[in-house]
Amino acid sequence: MKSIIPEPMIPKPFRIHRKLKETHDTYTIELESTNGADGFPFSAGQFNMVYVFGVGEVPISISGDPSIPKMLRHTTRSVGTVTKAILKLRSGDVLGVRGPFGSHWPVNEAVGNDVIIVAGGIGLAPLRPVLYSFISQRDKYGKIILLYGARTPEDLLYKKELEQWRGRFDLEVKVIVDSATGNWRGNVGVVTTLIPRIQFDPLHTVAMICGPEVMMRYTLKELQSRGIKNENIFVSMERNMKCGICLCGHCQLGPKFVCKDGPVFCYDHIKELFGKREI
Amino acid sequence: MQTLEPYLAEHPFLEGLEPYQLKIIVGCASNVRFDAEQYILREGEEATNFYIIHQGKVALEIFTSDRGPITIQTIGEGEVLGWSWLIPPYQWHYDARAIEPTSAIALDAKCLRAKCEEDHDLGYELLKRFTHVITQRLEATRLQLLDVYGVH
Numbered sequence A: 001m002k003s004i005i006p007e008p009m010i011p012k013p014f015r016i017h018r019k020l021k022e023t024h025d026t027y028t029i030e031l032e033s034t035n036g037a038d039g040f041p042f043s044a045g046q047f048n049m050v051y052v053f054g055v056g057e058v059p060i061s062i063s064g065d066p067s068i069p070k071m072l073r074h075t076t077r078s079v080g081t082v083t084k085a086i087l088k089l090r091s092g093d094v095l096g097v098r099g100p101f102g103s104h105w106p107v108n109e110a111v112g113n114d115v116i117i118v119a120g121g122i123g124l125a126p127l128r129p130v131l132y133s134f135i136s137q138r139d140k141y142g143k144i145i146l147l148y149g150a151r152t153p154e155d156l157l158y159k160k161e162l163e164q165w166r167g168r169f170d171l172e173v174k175v176i177v178d179s180a181t182g183n184w185r186g187n188v189g190v191v192t193t194l195i196p197r198i199q200f201d202p203l204h205t206v207a208m209i210c211g212p213e214v215m216m217r218y219t220l221k222e223l224q225s226r227g228i229k230n231e232n233i234f235v236s237m238e239r240n241m242k243c244g245i246c247l248c249g250h251c252q253l254g255p256k257f258v259c260k261d262g263p264v265f266c267y268d269h270i271k272e273l274f275g276k277r278e279i
Numbered sequence B: 001m002q003t004l005e006p007y008l009a010e011h012p013f014l015e016g017l018e019p020y021q022l023k024i025i026v027g028c029a030s031n032v033r034f035d036a037e038q039y040i041l042r043e044g045e046e047a048t049n050f051y052i053i054h055q056g057k058v059a060l061e062i063f064t065s066d067r068g069p070i071t072i073q074t075i076g077e078g079e080v081l082g083w084s085w086l087i088p089p090y091q092w093h094y095d096a097r098a099i100e101p102t103s104a105i106a107l108d109a110k111c112l113r114a115k116c117e118e119d120h121d122l123g124y125e126l127l128k129r130f131t132h133v134i135t136q137r138l139e140a141t142r143l144q145l146l147d148v149y150g151v152h
């Protein structure tokens, strides 16, 4: 008899190959398929439903390199029941994965333009694959600028990579934290204050933003005031999810489904919905 | 002798001033340099200048007895440091420390206040510009207070 459960609803088992500590509450796990499958192709910005058996399932963005599909990577911050359970797992443990789901960042569409990536907190995780893609095809883009805000210096993700990226002549990386003590020599303030400090060609710039909604709202304002058009601004939205495949309606943002139409949206397509109280 | 006029005339903070107003400001301006770690101003001291940062980076700090100095904002190239010179009792509210070798243009507060009293048009122009800086700072502070990256 044929199963009536749609295939994308069945989690596939993945084993934790390595677990890397990013901050006090955030880890990156590297996963490999338990059945020796070749790899896990995905596009930058997509997410998986990650299932801790017996606990629950949550949407988590894929934070690895799209050109290395063999290694599936997720960076997870522990905030509640399931994310805490994910971070309790150890190398060798198995969890379930459904995906990849959702839309992706306009990596190809941005070719020939300057690119500004604005990330806040854990929002750097879904944007890291974009940076890998840009770096691997560096000559196809104009300026590449990363603006990254976090709570404190201790909360910065991917510190080693940030240092490497900052050391390159062909990337502009600016990091800022909300507050700092003692020996921090970097910027302090909110990420929006970095925007007046950068130079780019507003008519030929694509911006990609991911972070808490309030941070995205003020970032949008600042980018618009610098002349970037709404159709060239992309945001990643978060909503509660259950099915991940547009069946249950949990993730609705007005008439849009974040799991299928998003999480990455062109701002021009959702500007009426963005920041609305009733939604 | 090269004057500061060309640099100040191009600076966005002073954009749109009448040439005579710019001349007055140049008359109150001087070049200054600070080494990394050098304090530029200290909480409670008289606000004798404000600064337009030319190069480098400055940390605004509050000193706490339990956690030491806490940086609440950094100010970099092209930005304006200090507005306490405008508001009585003209005392700094924070410490400011250069965290990189920093060059700046210092604007003499007493000189400027006197000129603004004499010429209210100049005073109004400067107030408008400082109100903008203060509003931006207030907005940023509100966002910082929201602690948007915390778990809520």
Ligand SMILES: Cc1cc2nc3c(=O)[nH]c(=O)nc-3n(C[C@H](O)[C@H](O)[C@H](O)COP(=O)(O)OP(=O)(O)OC[C@H]3O[C@@H](n4cnc5c(N)ncnc54)[C@H](O)[C@@H]3O)c2cc1C
Pocket (backbone or CB within 6 Å): A047, A056, A058, A059, A060, A061, A062, A075, A076, A077, A078, A079, A080, A081, A082, A083, A084, A122, A125, A126, A237, A238, A239, A240, A241, A263, B150, B151, B152
């Ligand atoms: C498309 C998409 C991609 C995502 N990608 C990532 C990712 O790459 N890494 C990652 O760590 N998270 C990511 N998230 C967020 C993640 O799905 C949630 O943190 C998770 O669902 C929380 O489930 P929980 O059972 O751990 O917490 P719950 O038990 O459901 O919630 C516990 C507490 O945590 C708070 N909380 C819940 N979600 C969040 C949140 N997102 N931020 C802050 N506080 C929260 C709740 O308000 C509640 O107080 C993504 C979400 C979406 C929709």
Ligand code: FES
Pocket (backbone or CB within 6 Å): A240, A241, A242, A243, A244, A245, A246, A247, A248, A249, A250, A251, A252, A257, A258, A259, A260
């Ligand atoms: S999560 Fe079920 S419809 Fe989007």
